[in-house]
Amino acid sequence: xxxxxxxxxxxxxxxxxxxxxxxxxxxxxxxxxxxxxxxxxxxxxxxxxxxxxxxxxxxxxxxxxxxxxxxxxxxxxxxxxxxxxxxxxxxxxxxxxxxxxxxxxxxxxxxxxxxxxxxxxxxxxxxxxxxxxxxxxxxxxxxxxxxxxxxxxxxxxxxxxxxxxxxxxxxxxxxxxxxxxxxxxxxxxxxxxxxxxxxxxxxxxxxxxxxxxxx
Amino acid sequence: xxxxxxxxxxxxxxxxxxxxxxxxxxxxxxxxxxxxxxxxxxxxxxxxxxxxxxxxxxxxxxxxxxxxxxxxxxxxxxxxxxxxxxxxxxxxxxxxxxxxxxxxxxxxxxxxxxxxxxxxxxxxxxxxxxxxxxxxxxxxxxxxxxxxxxxxxxxxxxxxxxxxxxxxxxxxxxxxxxxxxxxxxxxxxxxxxxxxxxxxxxxxxxxxxxxxxxxxxxxxxxxxxxxxxxxxxxxxxxxxxxxxxxxxxxxxxxxxxxxxxxxxxxxxxxxxxxxxxxxxxxxxxxxxxxxxxxxxxxxxxxxxxxxxxxxxxxxxxxxxxxxxxxxxxxxxxxxxxxxxxxxxxxxxxxxxxxxxxxxxxxxxxxxxxxxxxxxxxxxxxxxxxxxxxxxxxxxxxxxxxxxxxxxxxxxxxxxxxxxxxxxxxxxxxxxxxxxxxxxxxxxxxxxxxxxxxxxxxxxxxxxxxxxxxxxxxxxxxxxxxxxxxxxxxxxxxxxxxxxxx
Numbered sequence: 045x046x047x048x049x050x051x052x053x054x055x056x057x058x059x060x061x062x063x064x065x066x067x068x069x070x071x072x073x074x075x076x077x078x079x080x081x082x083x084x085x086x087x088x089x090x091x092x093x094x095x096x097x098x099x100x101x102x103x104x105x106x107x108x109x110x111x112x113x114x115x116x117x118x119x120x121x122x123x124x125x126x127x128x129x130x131x132x133x134x135x136x137x138x139x140x141x142x143x144x145x146x147x148x149x150x151x152x153x154x155x156x157x158x159x160x161x162x163x164x165x166x167x168x169x170x171x172x173x174x175x176x177x178x179x180x181x182x183x184x185x186x187x188x189x190x191x192x193x194x195x196x197x198x199x200x201x202x203x204x205x206x207x208x209x210x211x212x213x214x215x216x217x218x219x220x221x222x223x224x225x226x227x228x229x230x231x232x233x234x235x236x237x238x239x240x241x242x243x244x245x246x247x248x249x250x251x252x253x254x255x256x257x258x259x
Numbered sequence: 260x261x262x263x264x265x266x267x268x269x270x271x272x273x274x275x276x277x278x279x280x281x282x283x284x285x286x287x288x289x290x291x292x293x294x295x296x297x298x299x300x301x302x303x304x305x306x307x308x309x310x311x312x313x314x315x316x317x318x319x320x321x322x323x324x325x326x327x328x329x330x331x332x333x334x335x336x337x338x339x340x341x342x343x344x345x346x347x348x349x350x351x352x353x354x355x356x357x358x359x360x361x362x363x364x365x366x367x368x369x370x371x372x373x374x375x376x377x378x379x380x381x382x383x384x385x386x387x388x389x390x391x392x393x394x395x396x397x398x399x400x401x402x403x404x405x406x407x408x409x410x411x412x413x414x415x416x417x418x419x420x421x422x423x424x425x426x427x428x429x430x431x432x433x434x435x436x437x438x439x440x441x442x443x444x445x446x447x448x449x450x451x452x453x454x455x456x457x458x459x460x461x462x463x464x465x466x467x468x469x470x471x472x473x474x475x476x477x478x479x480x481x482x483x484x485x486x487x488x489x490x491x492x493x494x495x496x497x498x499x500x501x502x503x504x505x506x507x508x509x510x511x512x513x514x515x516x517x518x519x520x521x522x523x524x525x526x527x528x529x530x531x532x533x534x535x536x537x538x539x540x541x542x543x544x545x546x547x548x549x550x551x552x553x554x555x556x557x558x559x560x561x562x563x564x565x566x567x568x569x570x571x572x573x574x575x576x577x578x579x580x581x582x583x584x585x586x587x588x589x590x591x592x593x594x595x596x597x598x599x600x601x602x603x604x605x606x607x608x609x610x611x612x613x614x615x616x617x618x619x620x621x622x623x624x625x626x627x628x629x630x631x632x633x634x635x636x637x638x639x640x641x642x643x644x645x646x647x648x649x650x651x652x653x654x655x656x657x658x659x660x661x662x663x664x665x666x667x668x669x670x671x672x673x674x675x676x677x678x679x680x681x682x683x684x685x686x687x688x689x690x691x692x693x694x695x696x697x698x699x700x701x702x703x704x705x706x707x708x709x710x711x712x713x714x715x716x717x718x719x720x721x722x723x724x725x726x727x728x729x730x731x732x733x734x735x736x737x738x739x740x741x742x743x744x745x746x747x748x749x750x751x752x753x754x755x756x757x758x759x760x
Contacts, residue, residue: 158468160441177434184427193423200427204434211441219389219453223433226396230426233403237419244412253416256496258555258564 049089052082053172056206057148060179063199064140067131069122072183072195073115079176079202080110087209102220106205109228114198121191121235125242132188132249140186147182151175169210176203190241190248194234201227260308261315264298264325264380267291272373281348281365285340288369292329292336295376299329303745313454316386319752323592324519325383327599328512332376334727335504338607339372341723342504345614353411354617360411368408374401375508382516386455388436391520392429395484398513399425406501406509417493417500424493425484432480438473439527442466455523462530470528474537477524478544485517487544487578488551491571495555498567499619503610506563510570510606511599518577518595522757525581529758534584541582542672548575549679557686561619563609565690566602569645572683573598579676580660581757583667588754590659596746597644597652597735604731605641608634611724612694621690626699633725635695640732642691646684652738 056079063075084107091099121127133140151174158170180203183196242248271291275284302309302317303326309317317325343365350359362368378401381394399422407418436453442465443452452458458465483490498506528537552572559565573594580591611634616624627635644651657680664673738746 158472181427184423190419197423197426197430200430204430204437207434208437211437211444219387219393222393223389223396226393226400229400230396230422233400234422234426237403237407237415237422240407240410240415241419244415250419253419255413256416256420256499258495258558 049086052086052089053168056082056172056176060176060199061141061144064144064179064182065137067133067137069127069131069191072131072192073118076118076195076198076202077111077115079199080107083202083205083209084111086206090210105221105224109224110198110202114228114231117231117235118191118195121238125239125248127189127191127242127248131192133186134188134251135186140182143182143186144179147178148175151178170207173203173207173210176200176206179203188249188251190234190238190250193250194231194238197234198227198231260298260302261310261317261384264295264302264384265377267298267377268295268373268380269377272370272377274370275366275373276370279364279366281343284366284369285343288336288372289340291373292333292376295380296329296333299325311386313456314387314390315384317384318386319749319756320519320522320592321383321386323596323749323753324515325380327515327596328376328379328383331508331511331599331603331731332379334603334731335508335607336372337723337727338507338610339369339502339504341721342502342610343368351409354613354619355413358411360409363404363408363410367404371401371404372505372508375405377401379512379516383519388439388453388455388458388524391523392433392436395432395481395517395520396426396429398516399429399484402505402509402513405505406497408502408505409500414500417496421493421497424490428480428483428490430480431483432477435473435476435480438469438476439465439524442469442473455527458527459530462527463532465527465531467531467533470531470533471536474524474528474533475540478521478537478540481517481520481524482544482578485514485521485578486548486571486574488548488571488575491548491551494571495564495567498570498606499561499563503563503606503613506566506609507603507606510567511603514570514574515595515599518574521578522581522753526757534758538582538584541578542669543582545575545577545579545582546672546675546679548572548578549676553679553682553686556683559686559690560621562612562621562624562690562694563606563619565621565687566605566609569605569683569687570598570602572679573602573645576657576660576676579672580656580663583660583663583669583672584758585663585666587660587663588757589750590656590663592750592753593659593738594653594656597656597738600731600735600738601641601644601651601653604637604728604735605645607724607728608637608641611720612638614724621694624694625697627695629699631720633720633729637725637728637732638691639695640736642687644732644735646687647680650736650739652735655739 059075059079063072066072084103087103151171155170155174177200180196180200183199184193238248245252268291271287275287303322346362350361352359378394378397382391385391385394403418403422406421407414440451443461446461446464452461486494498509525537528534548571552568555568556565577591577595580587612624613619615631644653647654647657661673
């Protein structure tokens, strides 16, 4: 049981490295799908003893939104706007990988004083979710295209869910559902905004979004 | 009754989105804003009408911020009513780069505005950290289309930054929420602790290390939304590109809502005996916001951005007051009330100036006193109030906070606070006074074309663009010299819950 659990977690770490080192958009979207599936797997395993109808429902909604609808939407945005598949990094891919390793180290360091011993979860769950969160943040900062920023936001959200799911935090049903809905609508609105950006500027590089500034 | 507060604007908003009639929507906006205010007044007089569960309830802090939001929204609704009519449906010439653009549909605009009201009301009445998170994220989403009302590339840039920065911030706040739950997982038989009352009840047995980490994450997350430096980057852009009544709402109501959530988490921290950590962080971020605002106001050329940075400053003061504690808490809440009134008034006055001069550049606005006397009066009164001149309420609240600093012996903080306020005072007045008193230049005497001349020299100051603003100004003036007992009761109630006097 525990071995599968650990295997999934290590897979999450490797996926993050894949994400920050890949130069194309499509693999990044695939990483997103895989992450969502793994997360649901982790959630199913933590709750295995006591699955109720509403947990099944939550899992179904989660998989449906994060592994199907959102990636499909992103792919559509890419196709519709004829976005080139290159990611246009501010930070090169090798440098990104090195930064990724540093980020992993930082996540381990941050989580050291926060002990999870009073819970059922292994201690290394926190660094993994923090690392996923940092990878998402790094994607937002270090890549030029607006769509990679949305991707980064979704990875961040996944990282936070990793933690919530592993801790078996079931917030009340309605809250959980509305959190999902909020994230969904946020990505939807960002998608619409990308559509407008590409129509207005004929590209979606965010480094040109720099008219409004004070320095 | 509380549910009615939320459902009325939300359902009318949905109705507006589905209908496509601009005129109907404009009337609905004003009607629902006034109904909302009426309901808030009834609730304030009969507190027992408010249901209270672990989800929603109306405590002193919630009522205070609900009242401000509702009042400000009514004023903004009346202003928007006239504004939407004046904007019309035809393409508009951009005032900075002179291309033509269209506005988004009025029905969408009004619908989103009503959703915005509903979500802000939800923030003020929720007593559950998860629900608060959902509500705050919903305010971001419902206000994004409002900022993108003028469809051109600058507002698009502003809205992109707004959604992205705020969503990322709020995502961090969600991790903070999870940490709070972890801090309470070892407590037997309590289940996941997310409701405020449960959290405060079990506060003494919460795990301090996790609580501290949770507070930092929440402070960064909701602080982004509140506009505390250095997470304020979205704020000047969004405020300067949104229509003026929306800037007023963002600044006067939305930032307060984010502050309210931080206030609630601070209450939990105090109950858990970790008040010193949270106070220290509030003081730190407050001083940083004051510093950033002072630096950026000095060199500002755009009067709407100047007001936006002034919002950063005042949010800093509010956080600072909360961090100082004691009388500072009362001062900071009173400051929030006054800031909302005055900033709402100033942003809408800025909208009048923009309509009159077709510019946002400070140097291009001259002789306001001669061309638009009422607007000039409001602009002058607002500017004096916002920099903290007596007898307006802001003077009183800033003095209270200063007093609290001296009382607790934090002379370094007090010195930095006074210096920042002094710089902002000088910079702000040096920019505003020439706008009002310098002699009017070319456009008024020798207009380039007849159409333009009509627009500029016609002394047209409709009632909708003056009355709500004057009301806000008068209210703040009254608050500066007379504190109504119900308000002071409310402030004391909140202050007591945070361990002040």
